[in-house]
Amino acid sequence: MAIEGQLGGNVALDNIEHARQALARSDLAQALFHVSSALATDPTNREWRALIDQVLSKAPDPMVFVRPDEAKADFITAATRGYVLAWKKQHAEAIATVAEVAAVRPDCAYLAWARDWAQQPGVVQSIPLDVITGRIVPSVLRAVTSVSAPCSESDPRRKNCEAAVDLLGALYGAHPQEAFVIFAIGVALRRVARFDQAIQYAGYAFQLKNDWNTCIGLASALRDAKRVDEAVQYYRHAYSMRPDEIAALLDVGDTYLGASRWDEAIAAYRDVLAKDGKQAWASASILYAEHKKTGAPDVREQLWRMADGNGRASDLLMDLFGDKPYFTWLPGAGDSTAHAARDIIAQLTRKPPPPTGLGIDIPLTYMEAPSALAAFQLWTKAQGWMQVGIAAKVEGVQQPDPRSPKAQVDFQLWAFDDKVPRPNTPAPDPRVHAAIAEIAKTPYCLPMWQPLAQALAAQMGPAWMNQLLCAMVHPPPLPSPRHDPLIWVQKCQVAAALVIAYLDATPWESSQRRRTLWSIAFGPTDWVCDAAIVAMGWLAAHDASVREDVEGVFAQLEKIIPQQGFTCWEYPLVNVWKNLGGHPREMVEKLAQWKLRCESQKVEFAEEKHGGLTLEQYAELSALRDAILMKQGGGAGSAIMAAMGGGAQPELAALCKRFGIPAPMSAAAARVPGWDQRINADGALQKRFFDLTARFQLKQSGVDANSHEGRVAQQIRGGAFDVESAKQNQMAAAQAMAAGEGGDADPTVFPGQKLAKLSDYVGLMKQMQGGDFNGALKKYGLDMGSYMQASQAWGIKLASDPMLNAKFGKMMTG
Incomplete structure (x- = not known):
């Protein structure tokens, strides 16, 4: 998160500069927009707050800029509205507003504003009690309980927790007998590791209002202070108040578990199971406690095998092995093809296809991983719907060409008929399918997969290398029609790559396994590249003799990531490289920033075409055409004359040539009938066309559509000018x-x-x-x-x- 702050730093400084420029030209609306955008990254910045104060001081009525009925109701606008309300001395509404924003965005320290306002003389006394208990305190609690106690000082939510303590303290000063406020103070104090004070306030709240909530609050404060036996006593007392609820009994088990008192934790969870034999939290927690107590591998395996259907087991397993994407859990594929396939599967699940069959085209801007299409085919086969198919209609090819190897390789797993992929291997021996499926059926966790892969590799030997490669592009059938085919294919490919990683025992640099994984990684772009990267990274993380070479491979791959489109193996590459650990500080920062950039990518679909032009291209053509006709006085007559060869005809003919459309007679007026018909028939498409045309008209006028002037122009055109x-x-x-x-x-x-x-x-x-x-x-x-x-x-x-x-x-x- 600190790196994310650094990434936002330059943007924030740019916003401050834009705010100062806007203030200089008295554009208070833009100045407020930019300074509030900067403050969203650091609401406590005194210099930036001074700038927002300067902007507000020049406005006769600054509320005009943050009206609640505006279409743009994002969290920054809402927080700025709170700031303006405080400027106008409407402190009750101001504090409630920013508290509600903090509840939604606890990582933005807006409660620091509320704290400053509440500490001004007379402010808290002016806030009605129903606003305090009905809006402010509940919102503050939602903000601080978004993080467990204690909150790390490096966590961006820590600043809100610290501000919450002071804000609630000010409210307590005005209402010293209000149990809800006192209870909330105890909750906030636990987040900032002030446990002794948290116990005092929680105990006072319990005295004032002896109920289940305040009892749980006191028990939790005692637990966080490591006063385990006292905490258990109060949790059991809370349970006696509501014997039909087992939450307090689970808290007893969790308290003992957090104190590493394994036997008592197991006994407490068994009390829960005695009341609810299917309680998943307790079942997983017992296995975790037994493993921590004994270190028994079979118990850990039980916990692991439970993880797919039990969120608590998954969390506890991650506690054992760490939160490492692609090592301890598997992120889903990010291709637009995969997203489209998932949507189609959801639609067909709700409404099965007709008996006559169904063919679905997925338009793509650029080439993507063929495995997404293979996964969909596995799913339709499992449903018995072989008459249903999808195809990727690809518009362009990025560079380097993802269909070609990225370096010299020994083989290619995919071949292409122009832009249509096909496996470049025969189907594997069914025994390989069965063996890989046995691994892939288990929860994804490489620490647990490693011994399975090693055992299978030893059983197979290098002679089975080619069969494993075949299985990567001909994955095993789905275990059941309900299985997620996309995740299944990913799991099978990683399982196969992991077996390959252990398939021969020769030194890494001269081994067949290195050359094979290299050839997969540098072959045509596909999820199989992801799998090879994961397998090599896993080896590098556990074998120092392999690491230097693998990091060199990763560095080579980094250099050849296409600038256009989505590259499926980029996100695995940065995560696996990051998982290796032990990097210099500069590398840590680089990988963190790279990871954030990947996570902010959006997949794009290609647009339809008429006359060889996309809608955007036709909008540009139309803007240029209208400018040419305007020279002749405009109107239908100019277009007719142009079509007949007069007036603007030579310029329009040249324009048609530039855009690659024929220019005889009527086409000389630079129109594409196919697009005109679509635009006239579809209101939404028509609006988009007019917006695009206006953007190109602005460009002709020397105005950047993405600039402030461009946005104002769009507001004027759309009737939204303020x-x-x-x-x-x-x-x-x-x-x-x-x-x-x-x-x-x-x-x-x-x-x-x-x-x-x-x-x-x-x-x-x-x-x-x-x-x-x-x-x-x-x-x-x-x-x-x-x-x-x-x-x-x-x-x-x-x-x-x-x-x-x-x-x-x-x-x-x-």
Whole structure:
């Protein structure tokens, strides 16, 4: 999480710079947006809070910028609303609001704001008790209980826990007899490891209100303080209050378990099973305690085999082996093909396909792993639906080409007929299927899979290498129709790769197993590459003589990750490399940042095409076409003339050629009938087309659609321009100009353009207002098309820059 903060650091500083620039032009709405975005990364930053105070001080009514009815109701806007409420001295609503935000985002230290406000004289006394007990305290409890006690000082939620102690303490000062507030203080104190005080407050709450909740609160405080026997006493007392609930009995077992008092823990969990023989938490916990007590491998194996259907067993197993993706648990595949296959499976499960069959195309922007398609085929076969199939319709191929080996290899597991994959091996011996399936049926955990893989490798020997490779692209059948086919294929491939990793005993560098895993990893991109990376990483983590070579392999793979599209083996690569541990600090940071980048990737699907163009390409063509027609005066007549070979025809013909569409007669008007029909028939598609066209029109006008000006233009076009915020900005700009803070009275806004300076645009406007429209265009070297572009660009600039707009108004009236 510290690395994530560093990743956000540069973005936060950029936001602060944007906020200062917006404040300089009196664009208070944008200034507030950027500074509040920065504060989301560190709400305690005093310099940034001073900047937000400066922004609010210039606004006649800052509530305009954070109205609750806005469509954008994200957590940052909600927190900023709380800040503005406090600025307006509406502290009850302000503290309740930021507490509710902290409950949703406990990693953002917004409770620090509430703490500061609550410590101001008279504030807590002004908050009604029903707001305290009904909104503030419940939200604070949700925030602090998102983490177990004690919260690590490196955990980003720690700051909220610390602020919660002070905030609740201030509320307690105003209401010293309110048991709920006192109870909450004890909960918060446990998170910051102030256990003695936590016990005092929890005990006081229990005295004031002797019920199940306060009793559990006191027991938990005693448990966290390692006062085990006293904690058990109060948990048992809580159970006597509600004998129909076994939660307190489970707490007894957990308390003994946390104290490594294994026999007492086992006895307590058996008390639970005596009341509920199927209680999964207690069953798993007993096995864990017995293993910790005896170290018996068979008990650990029972816990492991329980893990697939028992969340408690899975958590306890991770406690034994650590939280290491691809080593102790298996992340799902991230390909868009896999996501689409999973959606299709869900739909077909709800509504089976027709007897005549079903063919489904998955449009993809780039090539992806063939194994996702193979997994879907396994599933349809298990359902008896061989007439159902999916196919990937791939638009482009990234570089390096994922269909080709990434280095010199001994074999390729996949072959391709253009963009259609097929296994490049025959099906394996059924005995290999059976052996790999026996491993894959068990819960994924390489510490437990290793002895199974080693035993199978010893039984098979190197002669079975090719059969194992065949099984990687011809996975075993699903154990049952209910099995997840995507996870199954992943598990089978890793199991096969792990067996290969132990298949010969020769030194690693000269071994057949190294060459085989190398060839899989550097072969055509697929989940089999993931499996080879996992197997090599597992060996490197447990054999120092292998590590240097494997890290060299990983470094080579890192260098050839395509920049476009999704690469299935990238996320396994960074996680497995990270799992090796023992890295220098710089490498730790690099891997952490890389991992976060992978987790933020989004898969994209290709769009349909008509006339060889995607919707985005047709929108660009349309924007350019309209600009050409505008030079001829616009309207249907220009398009007809162009189609007949007159007027704009030569330019439109060149435009058609550029976009690869034929240009005889009607097509010379640069239209694609297929797209026109689709756009007219589909309202949602039509809206998207108009949005895309407007973005390209902005680009022609010199405005970046992703910039502040571009966003303002989109707001204006969509009818979402915030008039009230604009009024606030104009008032602030007028005040700044009156105070001599306006800067250059005639700024250059579009350097190098025909209307570069503000005075140029004002001169054009004044001459046009005098009735000399054509003379004004001629004076500034404009035609109708270039005027429309310049006018749009200036209009957007003035709408997005209140200070510039104020100067424009002053110059127009001067």
